[in-house]
Amino acid sequence: MAEPNHVAEPVSDPATPDAPRRPSAAAQMKPPSRTGDRVFLGFSSTVSVLMAVLVLVIFVFLVKAAIPALTDNDSNFFTTRTWSTDSSPLNFGIAALVWTTAISAIIALLIAVPLAIGVALFITQMAPKRLAGPVAFVVDLLAAVPSIIFGLWGSIVLGHFGFLNGVRSVLIAVLGWIPIFKETPSWSDVGGTIFLASIVLAIMILPIITATSRDVMEQTPRDQVEASLALGATRWEVIRMAVLPHSRSGIISGSMLGLGRALGETLAVTLILQQVSQMQLKRLFNPSIFTGGDTFASKIARDFPEALNDPKSLGALVASGLSLFVITFFVNAAARTIAERGVKR
Amino acid sequence: MTSTSTTSPAADAVEHELDLTRPSGSRTARNGCASAFMVFATLLAVIPLVWVLWSAISKGIGSLLSASWWTSAMDSADQAKWGALHAIVGTIEIGVITSVISIPIALLTAIYLVEYARGKKIARVISFAVDVLTGVPSIVAALFIFALVVTTLGGHQSAWAASLALVILMVPTVLRSTEEMLKLVPDSLREASFALGIPKWKTIVSVVLPTSISGIITGIVLGLARVMGETAPLIVLLQFNQYFTVNPNTPTFATLPTIISNAYTQGSADTPTVWGAALTLIILVMGLNIIAKAISRRYLRRMGK
Amino acid sequence: MAKRIEVKDLNIYYGGFHAVESVELTVEPRTVTAFIGPSGCGKSTVLRTLNRMHEVIPGAYCTGQVLLDGADLYGKGVDPVAVRRNVGMVFQRANPFPAMSIRDNVVAGLRLNGVKNHKALDEVAEKALRGANLWDEVKDRLDRSGASLSGGQQQRLCIARATAVEPEVLLMDEPCSALDPISTLAIEDLINELKEKFTVVIVTHNMQQAARVSDRTAFFNLKAQGEPGRLVEINATDKIFSNPTEKATEDYISGRFG
Numbered sequence: 001m002a003e004p005n006h007v008a009e010p011v012s013d014p015a016t017p018d019a020p021r022r023p024s025a026a027a028q029m030k031p032p033s034r035t036g037d038r039v040f041l042g043f044s045s046t047v048s049v050l051m052a053v054l055v056l057v058i059f060v061f062l063v064k065a066a067i068p069a070l071t072d073n074d075s076n077f078f079t080t081r082t083w084s085t086d087s088s089p090l091n092f093g094i095a096a097l098v099w100t101t102a103i104s105a106i107i108a109l110l111i112a113v114p115l116a117i118g119v120a121l122f123i124t125q126m127a128p129k130r131l132a133g134p135v136a137f138v139v140d141l142l143a144a145v146p147s148i149i150f151g152l153w154g155s156i157v158l159g160h161f162g163f164l165n166g167v168r169s170v171l172i173a174v175l176g177w178i179p180i181f182k183e184t185p186s187w188s189d190v191g192g193t194i195f196l197a198s199i200v201l202a203i204m205i206l207p208i209i210t211a212t213s214r215d216v217m218e219q220t221p222r223d224q225v226e227a228s229l230a231l232g233a234t235r236w237e238v239i240r241m242a243v244l245p246h247s248r249s250g251i252i253s254g255s256m257l258g259l260g261r262a263l264g265e266t267l268a269v270t271l272i273l274q275q276v277s278q279m280q281l282k283r284l285f286n287p288s289i290f291t292g293g294d295t296f297a298s299k300i301a302r303d304f305p306e307a308l309n310d311p312k313s314l315g316a317l318v319a320s321g322l323s324l325f326v327i328t329f330f331v332n333a334a335a336r337t338i339a340e341r342g343v344k345r
Numbered sequence: 346m347t348s349t350s351t352t353s354p355a356a357d358a359v360e361h362e363l364d365l366t367r368p369s370g371s372r373t374a375r376n377g378c379a380s381a382f383m384v385f386a387t388l389l390a391v392i393p394l395v396w397v398l399w400s401a402i403s404k405g406i407g408s409l410l411s412a413s414w415w416t417s418a419m420d421s422a423d424q425a426k427w428g429a430l431h432a433i434v435g436t437i438e439i440g441v442i443t444s445v446i447s448i449p450i451a452l453l454t455a456i457y458l459v460e461y462a463r464g465k466k467i468a469r470v471i472s473f474a475v476d477v478l479t480g481v482p483s484i485v486a487a488l489f490i491f492a493l494v495v496t497t498l499g500g501h502q503s504a505w506a507a508s509l510a511l512v513i514l515m516v517p518t519v520l521r522s523t524e525e526m527l528k529l530v531p532d533s534l535r536e537a538s539f540a541l542g543i544p545k546w547k548t549i550v551s552v553v554l555p556t557s558i559s560g561i562i563t564g565i566v567l568g569l570a571r572v573m574g575e576t577a578p579l580i581v582l583l584q585f586n587q588y589f590t591v592n593p594n595t596p597t598f599a600t601l602p603t604i605i606s607n608a609y610t611q612g613s614a615d616t617p618t619v620w621g622a623a624l625t626l627i628i629l630v631m632g633l634n635i636i637a638k639a640i641s642r643r644y645l646r647r648m649g650k
Numbered sequence: 651m652a653k654r655i656e657v658k659d660l661n662i663y664y665g666g667f668h669a670v671e672s673v674e675l676t677v678e679p680r681t682v683t684a685f686i687g688p689s690g691c692g693k694s695t696v697l698r699t700l701n702r703m704h705e706v707i708p709g710a711y712c713t714g715q716v717l718l719d720g721a722d723l724y725g726k727g728v729d730p731v732a733v734r735r736n737v738g739m740v741f742q743r744a745n746p747f748p749a750m751s752i753r754d755n756v757v758a759g760l761r762l763n764g765v766k767n768h769k770a771l772d773e774v775a776e777k778a779l780r781g782a783n784l785w786d787e788v789k790d791r792l793d794r795s796g797a798s799l800s801g802g803q804q805q806r807l808c809i810a811r812a813t814a815v816e817p818e819v820l821l822m823d824e825p826c827s828a829l830d831p832i833s834t835l836a837i838e839d840l841i842n843e844l845k846e847k848f849t850v851v852i853v854t855h856n857m858q859q860a861a862r863v864s865d866r867t868a869f870f871n872l873k874a875q876g877e878p879g880r881l882v883e884i885n886a887t888d889k890i891f892s893n894p895t896e897k898a899t900e901d902y903i904s905g906r907f908g
Binding site for chain 1: 366367372373374375376378379380381382384385386387389391394396397400401432453456457458461462464466467470471473474475476477478479480481482483484485486488489491492493496497499513516523542545546547569573574576577580581589598605606610614615619620622623626628630631634638647
């Protein structure tokens with residue numbers, strides 16, 4: 001169309017003779033212009049590309065801030081358990097942080113995954129529709145509770161809940177020969193321990209795992225369920241034969257997402273865990289969960305106010321933050337890969 | 346659920362007769378155990394929520410019921426007259442600043458990914474970057490902003506800086522939910538609009554977005570609820586303030602979560618003020634969640650689901 | 651308001667796939683031309699090139715010429731948006747905008763292209779709805795959502811929406827395939843009225859429908875699966891259905907394949 005046909009033709013319309021005879025409304029349309037599209041596309045693509053660049057920028061800035069401290073570090077960053085950044089040369093390492101972060105997240109996962117699968121099965125396979133919706137909403141609300149509230153509640157309320165001390169005693173009595181469950185002197189109850197932090201973390205990641213599992217379970221092919229029912233299967237047999245195999249990769253990827261969140265969780269852990277002195281860290285490695293410690297996140301949150309004005313101390317914290325970033329990146333990447341493989345199947 | 350005798354061992358005894366009773370004992374028992382576990386897991390999942398709410402209400406309601414809670418800051422010599430007005434205003438202010446920055450970024454990127462770059466290589470690159478951002482721990486986002494604003498640019502702690510860190514956390518969540526909502530809009534609507542000679546950007550703004558608007562708002566409200574309860578960036582990028590201020594450029598700025606974290610550093614956490622702040626924060630965040638739920642329910646009804 | 655379409659040596663591709671091969675045809679103004687043929691023969695694809703709608707699919711392109719009263723739709727500097735204002739389209743599934751009222755649906759093309767005069771828009775809405783034989787059914791609920799109408803009403807709403815921007819040509823892509831017989835009849839009656847103002851091209855699977863509504867019929871076919879589709883024959887509808895030139899057309903019409 002060299003000249004778009006917007007000439008004002010008088011409407012002579014045999015179909016509707018009562019129409020007014022004057023230039024049609026269509027003739028008032030603005031001529032098409034590419035400007036709007038160009039501006040809109042330019043804007044949205046620029047913002048999108050900047051988003052992608054931001055990831056690199058974050059990484060570069062963290063590295064840049066960490067380098068001075070790392071070069072001044074007299075100890076091995078990966079194997080040292082103590083953390084001393086008050087005077088040059090620095091002596092710090094993330095070994096203790098890695099252990100506390102990993103063990104608390106893994107125990108949280110061990111508690112949360114079976115429960116989350118149970119809840120998701122309850123919502124999708126068992127509960128009548130009228131009950132399933134509200135239950136799902138309540139579990140989602142659990143995810144909405146800010147983590148600092150869980151920290152407050154965990155340290156003040158749950159930490160003084162006698163039942164957990166009972167569980168602790170039983171675990172020590174039965175499994176105390178395993179180093180992880182070994183009783184530690186001067187930690188006589190669950191208050192401030194990794195064990196307590198793990199339980200609270202489990203509560204916090206339960207909704208994520210439930211939500212992802214629920215989504216995949218709802219998509220179990222109807223015909224597979226019906227085929228099992230037609231064979232005379234009970235509800236549990238339907239779940240075992242049709243629902244669980246179908247949703248396995250979804251459950252795993254949901255669990256990995258939960259793990260990613262547990263690793264990076266800050267305030268809940270900071271408020272619950274009690275620190276272990278540098279003296280104790282220097283002595284023998286104590287893998288027990290019935291003791292305190294610091295995760296990456298809680299270490300940063302706790303030490304930050306003091307490191308504020310000292311670039312070296314700050315750099316040491318940034319270095320540990322960077323390690324956390326890298327670890328969560330790989331955990332989340334694994335979750336995505338598993339989820340995508342599940343979709344392809 | 347039961348079927349003919351062929352699946353049941355009991356059939357061997359009674360030949361040629363239909364057995365419509367329950368399946369054999371062990372199968373029923375296993376089914377029962379599984380069902381019991383599901384109910385048990387669900388109850389166990391609901392307990393913490395009820396318990397947390399109960400703790401916050403029973404220990405914090407007293408503070409909320411006094412008028413000074415809503416009208417004054419924590420500047421009085423008499424602790425009984427302390428209020429959280431400054432922190433409530435601060436939390437909402439940071440939420441608003443964060444939203445105002447995050448929403449356009451998230452919407453534009455989602456629009457670009459769904460409407461312009463679908464199936465292209467660049468979409469995969471950006472999508473990957475968004476995935477990485479989604480997994481950034483909040484404390485790491487806070488450290489990044491500190492390294493950028495304070496260490497590199499020579500700025501200082503402020504509510505602006507805290508909001509920027511929260512933007513890093515809010516953008517990916519809003520972006521992902523918006524993306525999902527835009528993908529739900531059928532292509533036939535876009536085609537109908539193009540066929541009317543409506544330019545693409547107008548199609549997006551006037552046809553695609555209005556169709557998915559309540560779903561997008563749901564995502565925004567949920568994202569906002571998440572960042573309002575987020576504390577780690579606030580302790581890194583702000584210092585606590587007992588006094589009332591709305592100036593986002595000062596280093597001392599109060600929020601509800603930092604009332605709690607500050608009390609911890611002072612060593613007195615189990616106080617009515619702390620629990621009052623917790624309860625107020627819960628009301629704020631859960632309120633947003635319930636609003637989001639209501640909006641999304643209306644939306645799903647309209648999309649015929 | 652109606653224009654002649656000439657298609658010259660049109661080849662259509664989806665990425666590396668050659669979908670349609672050298673189509674030559676002419677559509678006269680104020681006539682109804684039906685495209686028939688088995689599934690996958692490219693008739694809808696050809697239809698979509700007549701207003702450049704195929705370009706919406708990533709990787710699709712075509713070579714050759716489509717002339718609208720002599721102006722090449724694929725010429726240099728031609729804006730597809732301008733093309734589509736002159737060549738409107740109605741789709742297989744009714745697709746009213748769910749976020750708009752019935753009235754806003756009808757005038758969407760005008761409103762979103764900058765027409766602001768409310769009175770003029772109201773008049774256009776009434777005229778287009780009358781033209782689509784829908785006015786009497788919806789005049790009391792113009793502010794209700796378009797989604798509240800029945801399937802047949804929705805499709806007529808879409809026709810009203812397409813005619814409101816006063817295109818020269820109206821393309822219809824199997825407009826009745828999702829409708830019940832009574833709604834189909836209403837649309838067919840409407841097509842007979844529309845040809846007084848528009849050049850109409852309709853793709854249909856239903857040969858009786860082609861025989862009922864069209865003046866000329868084009869038969870498309872594939873040589874074999876995986877080969878590009880091509881135009882076998884275009885002729886007066888009477889001729890196609892009584893005495894087609896090509897053997898393949900006769901086989902298809904008489905139901906021997908397809």
